[in-house]
Amino acid sequence: MTAPFDPHRIRQLLSPYEPDFPPMLPLDFGDYLSLLWRQDRASQARQEMRVVYYRRCAQAMAEAFGFAGSELGRALRAAMPGENYTTLENIPYRRDGRALDAADRRAAIHQLVQLRHETMTIGVYSEEWAGAWPGSGILDAELRDRVFSVLLTALPGQYASFARLLFVVDIVLQELLTGSRENIAIPLSRLVWDYGYPDPRAAETRTLYGG
Secondary structure: OOOOOOHHHHHHHHOOOOOOOOOOOOEOHHHHHHHHHHHHHHHHOOOHHHHHHHHHHHHHHHHHHOOOOOHHHHHHHOOOOOOHHHHHOOHHHHOOOOHHHHHHHHHHHHHHHHHHHHHHHHHOHHHHOOOOOOOOOOOOHHHHHHHHHHHHHHHHHHHHHHOHHHHHHHHHHHHHHHOOOOOOOEOHHHHHHHHOOOOOOOHHHHHHHHO
């Protein structure tokens, strides 16, 4: 299985989906998984208002994709803060008629979700830099330059190809979690108008994200 290289899609999947820089491309199931990941990340950072923001984004997408009332939608609504990705692997046990292979499906989801989490973590590693890149204060100039080349040149350059893995993982996870292979992508404007996705232009949305 191969996936087309699309740097714009990769950047959107890795983005924080913030109101000041909203997604420009139509949102699909991969964006939904990235929003769940962002919600978990905000919970771990104790950014409570941002958790609410991401939850509203994800719920709007669940409504738009038609699985808000499914096992997946109900399980995520009941998930503890910060445990969206952990909850995903238990979906096979909540679905009728899947008892025979539920354990194998759970194992597959666990591995794919973990792989997606690690791929996302590598992609947004620079978000953790506070003021300067790691190693910027190393006195040995040659060593400092080598650290710089790894963090700001080698890793970003290699990651562009590695991140294609997100596309493949998302396709498989969609079928495992929703039972559908249909590729649905919905423009942000329609999500806002028809499904209650937080409007990036609204002051309330900016306050919620900024809080």
